[in-house]
Amino acid sequence: MKLTFYKGDIPNFGDDLNNIMWDALLAPGFLDDNEDELFLGVGSILWDFLPKKPKKIVMGSGYGGYSGKPNVHDGSWDVAFVRGPRTAKALNLDPNLAITDAAILTRFMNLPAQTKKYKVSFMPHWESIPRGNWQSVCKQAGINYIDPTDPDVMRSLQAIQQTELLVTEAMHGAILADTLRVPWLALEPIFPRHRNKWFDWSESMSIDLKFNTTPSSSIKDFWSHKTGNQGMGNRSVQLGKLLSFTDSYFIDNAAEKLLMLAKSHGQMSSDNTFIDKSEMALEKLSQYCKINSL
Structure with a gap:
C-alpha cells in the first residue's frame, strides 16, 4: 500500500x-x-x-x-x-x-514536551512566500517566523509547541497548533481558493472560525488581494520588480498589523x-x- x-x-x-x-x-x-x-x-x-x-x-x-x-x-x-x-x-x-x-x-506521536520560547509566531501559506516579504515583516515586528517550506517538519512542530500564540495563513498551521493545544489566529488566505477547506476542518471540530484580514507584505500581495489572482505570474513578477521601492511601506504596515493581531486571544477547539x-x-x-x- x-x-x-x-x-x-x-x-x-x-x-x-x-x-x-x-x-x-x-x-x-x-x-x-x-x-x-x-x-x-x-x-x-x-x-x-x-x-x-x-x-x-x-x-x-x-x-x-x-x-x-x-x-x-x-x-x-x-x-x-x-x-x-x-x-x-x-x-x-x-x-x-x-x-x-x-x-x-x-x-x-508522543512528541517531546517543549518549553515556551515565543510569545507569538507567524506561519504564512507556502504560496505567499515568493509573493511577499513575510520574513522581513516578522523580523521587524519581533515575531518568530515559521517557514512552511522548511523541509524539517519536526523543527516546525517544535516551533509551534514553543509558541504561546500562532498567527497563521496556513490551514495546517492552525490544525497542528490546535492538535498541540496552542491557541491560534486564522488569517484569511490571500488566494480565495484556499479558504473553503478551512471551514471544512473548523466545522468538523465545532469551531466558529474567525478569519482575520491578511495584511499585504508587498505590492504583489496587494495586487493579489485586489484581483483574487495568485500574483505569481510573469506580469506580477515584473510589477514587483518595477515597484520594489514600495516594499518598505508594505513591510512596515504588515508588521504593525501583525503586532495588533498579536494582542488578540487565539482560538482553539474545546478539549472534549x-x-x-x-x-x-x-x-x-x-x-x-x-x-x-x-
Missing part, C-alpha cells in the same frame, strides 16, 4: 507531515511502494485525476476544489473518514464519515471535542492498519 499525498517542487509543512506522522503511527512495513493500493492521508488530495484502477483508502483527506469531484462511489474507494462536512457533502458521503483532518493523529475526534480518528486508523503500540 503506497502513501499518497501532494508533492510539489517546494516542500510544504502540511503535506510533508505525512512522511513523519504515518511512519511514527503505523507498524514498519505496512506502507510500501505497491501502487495497487493507495493510502490517502493528510491534505486536500481527493482529486478526480487519481488513477482509477488502484484501491484507494481515504484516511482523513479532504476535497479542496483543486480538481473536479472524484467519483468515490465507483467501487475503487474505501473511505475510513474525511476531513469535514463540506468534503462529505461535496462527495455525497455519509456525514458520519466527516470526523476531521488526519493531522489530528499527531496527538499520538479534541479528545473525542482524535480518538475517533485513531479508532478508524486501527480498523484499517496495523499500528504501533501507543
